[in-house]
Amino acid sequence: TSIGLLQGDKLIKQVADRLTAVLDPSLTLARLGGDEFALLIPGHLCGNNPIFYIKRVVADIQQEFESVFVLDDAEVNMTTSIGVSIFPNHGTKADQLMRCADTALNRVKISGRNSALIFDHLMDDITSDQLNIESELVAAISNRELVVFYQPVYHTQHHSISGFEALVRWQSPVRGLVPPDQFIPIAEQNGLIRQLDFYVLEQALIKAEEWRQQGVLKGRIAVNISSINFQQADFVEQVSQLVNKVNGDCNFIELELTETAMMKGADLVSKNIDSLKNMGFSIALDDFGTGYSSLLHLRQFNIDKVKIDRSFTKEIELSTQDRNITSVIIQLANALSIEVVAEGVENETQAYILHVMGCFLLQGYLVSRPLPEAQLMMFLEK
Ligand code: C2E
Ligand code: CA
Ligand code: CA
Ligand code: CA
Structure with a gap:
């Protein structure tokens, strides 16, 4: 997830807390740096319809950050941009999966942020050209x-x-x-x-x-x-x-x-x-x-x-x-x-x-x- 507009540790801390609160505790959440987080969803939670499960998680996150919230008396507006990659469809190694998720994330940012995309092999070229x-x-x-x-x-x-x-x-x-x-x-x-x-x-x-x-x-x-x-x-x-x-x-x-x-x-x-x-x-x-x-x-x-x-x-x-x-x-x-x-x-x-x-x-x-x-x-x- 990438959060636009404001940095600052206090804000990131709040974001992390809110993500933790909204997510199933069996998911793994990590901060990648800056305003980016990685989320690992174990396959066994998804049942036989991973896309459906992923979309629900994404919707929960988006809903959580949809409304304006207050930090030190200032109103904070956030947008969430989310890129998703799926094992083993998009790779079997962690770095492959991260790269695909990042490509999908870049696509979301290029097309105006505040949205989520699942990686697609067609994305590769366009994104690298944009970069x-x-x-x-x-x-x-x-x-x-x-x-x-x-x-x-x-x-x-x-x-x-x-x-x-x-x-x-x-x-x-x-x-x-x-x-x-x-x-x-x-x-x-x-x-x-x-x-x-x-x-x-x-x-x-x-x-x-x-x-x-x-x-x-x-x-x-x-x-x-x-x-x-x-x-x-x-x-x-x-x-x-x-x-x-x-x-x-x-x-x-x-x-x-x-x-x-x-x-x-x-x-x-x-x-x-x-x-x-x-x-x-x-x-x-x-x-x-x-x-x-x-x-x-x-x-x-x-x-x-x-x-x-x-x-x-x-x-x-x-x-x-x-x-x-x-x-x-x-x-x-x-x-x-x-x-x-x-x-x-x-x-x-x-x-x-x-x-x-x-x-x-x-x-x-x-x-x-x-x-x-x-x-x-x-x-x-x-
Ligand atoms: P815009 O400000 O609405 O500029 C008018 C656009 O319409 C220009 O496209 C112009 O070439 C095109 N145009 C003018 N007459 C006609 C016509 O009769 N038919 C058709 N089909 N098109 C016509 P252009 O030059 O490709 O620029 C596109 C947009 O890029 C501009 O839309 C403007 O939003 C942005 N832009 C261009 N230069 C700058 C700049 O220096 N700074 C910023 N921030 N944006 C710029
Ligand atoms: Ca960012
Ligand atoms: Ca103009
Ligand atoms: Ca114009």
Whole structure:
């Protein structure tokens, strides 16, 4: 079992006590180190249906750690990630069985934690590839293999480009150009996301200044900020240090946050947003409509712009329901004087529908794909 969020011996001790209390005393429990435990279930307890028995044990453990508990007056939230291997199916030696359980555990972590998986031979490759990515990524950051592409946003009333979104790619010497979906989730799990987002922000600050001097900057450059970073207590401080370091101007940058970022303590979120806005940044709510309590966030926080998620625009010309939802979002944004951008606009019909509905900012392949800087400059000259 791996317990997320908090370390500390006191906590581990409590976890061990609770595991002991919930488990059949004939099972063997050992601490592996860190927040990981190993549990040995003897075959004779399982009867003729080991899977059934294992699932019951797993369910008992998950249930035990489901609820928030209190440690030194602080509320502790835990997730349990569990990997299972079975003798003799997955090995006959202890180290083989441990390795398989660990592979299954890694799979649980990669796919979002708080769950349990029994080892499967198909897991081997995928997991080791994920782990390779993880170690290559560390090198990628110091070797400057991360490149930033820029996707222009078009204003249908002004007939001009009104901003850009910075989107990271990994130019790997062995893998080629890797899209962010393949490494951002991994970077979010191992903490590299901090360096990654700050690298992209630094690039955006530098490019904004360069482009401004060349007279090609239109609007702001938007930078994606992982909720993991935004929720760090020192996020604003870190941003401000970076801005000073590169002598950047926040007035040319927009920070894109997702609704997950809004979920931790309304007071802190609203304080951070206000501080960032005071520095000159504008704030956009990304993937709008996909999280829950979207409306609440608009009322609670000082947000400048919402970005309608591509899942709504994708079939807007085909689906009445998607059209209705999109229309409500646009009206709401307009009523609150919040700017609204539609993402993933691929054809003229979609652009027309959105324009008629009152959404004038469009981002998508119809305007342009995300481009490396040199190509972007050619695009802007056209
Ligand atoms: P996102 O922030 O929602 O970015 C929009 C994604 O939609 C981009 O994918 C973009 O290339 C893609 N896209 C734009 N127009 C179209 C279109 O017309 N059709 C289709 N099918 N797709 C379109 P990309 O670049 O692969 O990025 C994926 C996600 O990775 C981003 O989604 C964002 O969540 C994340 N990401 C990218 N760069 C960064 C970064 O620097 N930091 C963080 N934390 N996340 C990033
Ligand atoms: Ca752990
Ligand atoms: Ca975005
Ligand atoms: Ca988005």
